Amino acid sequence: MSQPHSRAAGATSTTTTFPAGVIVPYAGIQASIPSGWLDCNGSALQSTSYPALYAAIGNNWGGNQATFNLPDLRGYFLRGVDEGAGNDPDAATRSTSVTNNQNGNGASGDTVGSSQADQVGPFTVNVPTQYSNANNVQANPFLTGYSENGLVGGYMANAPTNCASGAVPAQMSTTETRAKNKYVYWIISTGLSS
Numbered sequence: 001m002s003q004p005h006s007r008a009a010g011a012t013s014t015t016t017t018f019p020a021g022v023i024v025p026y027a028g029i030q031a032s033i034p035s036g037w038l039d040c041n042g043s044a045l046q047s048t049s050y051p052a053l054y055a056a057i058g059n060n061w062g063g064n065q066a067t068f069n070l071p072d073l074r075g076y077f078l079r080g081v082d083e084g085a086g087n088d089p090d091a092a093t094r095s096t097s098v099t100n101n102q103n104g105n106g107a108s109g110d111t112v113g114s115s116q117a118d119q120v121g122p123f124t125v126n127v128p129t130q131y132s133n134a135n136n137v138q139a140n141p142f143l144t145g146y147s148e149n150g151l152v153g154g155y156m157a158n159a160p161t162n163c164a165s166g167a168v169p170a171q172m173s174t175t176e177t178r179a180k181n182k183y184v185y186w187i188i189s190t191g192l193s194s
Contacts, residue, residue, distance in 0.1 A: 020191025
């Protein structure tokens with residue numbers, strides 16, 4: 001584990017005992033990332049400048065033998081490699097995480113460094129068919145809190161216009177499906193002690 005030691009006011013450093021390639025969340029500010037660690041921002045590095053890190057991650061995140069890319073984990077959740085366990089049913093279709101893949105490098109499939117786009121899994125929304133009675137109040141319950149002529153709750157005057165019975169809405173109201181989350185920097189050990 002890292003052990004902090006004193007430095008000039010405002011500066012931080014650690015003596016690393018983590019092997020090269022270990023990724024951890026960092027709750028500090030970017031300017032105070034300890035020496036021996038790098039921000040996982042996709043930067044290209046010289047293989048000869050970080051030989052232990054290059055030996056650990058190679059070109060799984062892009063590059064060629066002279067250079068290699070750090071993982072670009074900005075805005076990403078991390079997921080363990082499936083290794084054939086079947087927990088990721090789309091493991092074989094994962095693509096390279098390299099956005100500018102000029103060298104044809106970067107891992108894909110069930111391999112460290114591969115990437116998967118966001119996706120909403122299958123689900124069903126049952127929308128009742130609209131039936132009206134003499135008072136024009138929907139007779140099938142659709143829990144909306146609708147009230148008319150003394151009838152309260154569980155009724156809807158009109159069926160949603162963007163759904164058919166049993167269909168999924170045509171548009172979602174947010175830009176992504178996500179769990180509650182907090183921001184951190186993902187940092188990677190270079191294997192170099194400070």
